[in-house]
Amino acid sequence: MYMKFREEMFKKNFEPLAHKSSPVTLYDLSRQDDAFDAAMAEKGPKDGWRISDDGVIGGYSKGKLDMIRTSADYKRWVAGEALQDVFRDFEKENQQGGREGSPEIGDEDKGDSQIPFVPFIRWTGKIDTTIGLTSDAHRSGFAAIRTTEYPYGGANLQGLYNALEIVCRTDGRVYTVNLKVSSFFPGDMYQGYINVPATHPGSSKICPDTGFGFERLVLPFNKFALTAFGRLRDIQRELDNDVEIIHIGFTLMDGQDGDFQFDLARIRAVNFDGYSIRGDEIDEPVKIAR
Numbered sequence: 001m002y003m004k005f006r007e008e009m010f011k012k013n014f015e016p017l018a019h020k021s022s023p024v025t026l027y028d029l030s031r032q033d034d035a036f037d038a039a040m041a042e043k044g045p046k047d048g049w050r051i052s053d054d055g056v057i058g059g060y061s062k063g064k065l066d067m068i069r070t071s072a073d074y075k076r077w078v079a080g081e082a083l084q085d086v087f088r089d090f091e092k093e094n095q096q097g098g099r100e101g102s103p104e105i106g107d108e109d110k111g112d113s114q115i116p117f118v119p120f121i122r123w124t125g126k127i128d129t130t131i132g133l134t135s136d137a138h139r140s141g142f143a144a145i146r147t148t149e150y151p152y153g154g155a156n157l158q159g160l161y162n163a164l165e166i167v168c169r170t171d172g173r174v175y176t177v178n179l180k181v182s183s184f185f186p187g188d189m190y191q192g193y194i195n196v197p198a199t200h201p202g203s204s205k206i207c208p209d210t211g212f213g214f215e216r217l218v219l220p221f222n223k224f225a226l227t228a229f230g231r232l233r234d235i236q237r238e239l240d241n242d243v244e245i246i247h248i249g250f251t252l253m254d255g256q257d258g259d260f261q262f263d264l265a266r267i268r269a270v271n272f273d274g275y276s277i278r279g280d281e282i283d284e285p286v287k288i289a290r
Contacts, residue, residue: 022279058132
């Protein structure tokens with residue numbers, strides 16, 4: 001992850017000025033290393049992605065993260081069957097000389113449609129706002145996931161970008177995007193929101209076909225609010241373009257009981273002019289996340 005980011009940013013030093021601010025990938029679940037990191041979420045808190053819920057304060061909400069790499073995996077998920085063993089697949093691919101992604105991933109993997117499969121993580125669960133009998137909390141009801149951390153001070157965007165692009169599918173609930181950047185104040189966290197209509201109707205039964213429905217949502221940095229330990233800071237410092245990203249998280253804490261489902265395929269740093277992404281080679285529409 002980190003080395004791929006550094007490689008992309010290094011290449012930009014030799015590109016014409018007009019292309020220096022073309023999008024740069026932060027996390028892409030079609031890449032082997034990112035998929036591996038995401039699959040680590042269910043293995044424990046120290047490596048890979050992290051998943052949490054209000055169980056840490058005596059609550060009853062639950063969340064689960066599944067790495068879905070292929071159309072076969074998706075069919076297994078829908079049927080309630082066990083997914084492919086990601087770690088075994090990676091070991092096999094490395095023994096064969098290494099390969100980016102699974103042999104099933106790529107344009108040839110189109111499932112039952114003519115649209116190429118898009119590897120993604122599916123975050124599902126249930127929010128329960130009931131306060132635990134032994135809890136000291138005054139309110140409850142949240143679930144969260146978090147990406148792996150960028151080492152060595154974070155992913156330095158070199159002042160070239162002003163927004164995040166998040167490729168996802170949502171059930172229409174309001175998701176908080178937590179952006180941890182390098183700062184002199186350890187508690188600082190910038191928060192934005194994904195507040196768009198459901199990708200598909202039907203609450204947690206969205207997305208019947210995995211090649212369809214991914215949306216490209218843009219979150220401008222200047223729309224993020226500065227928080228500390230879950231509260232807005234009295235004095236706001238605007239998040240400018242010159243940031244170093246440590247990690248990115250997603251939290252659901254909208255105060256509503258019930259099931260949730262959120263699919264995530266890719267996160268990029270982009271330069272957004274209010275209408276389109278500068279230097280973008282993807283011919284698909286984008287929209288503001290709220």
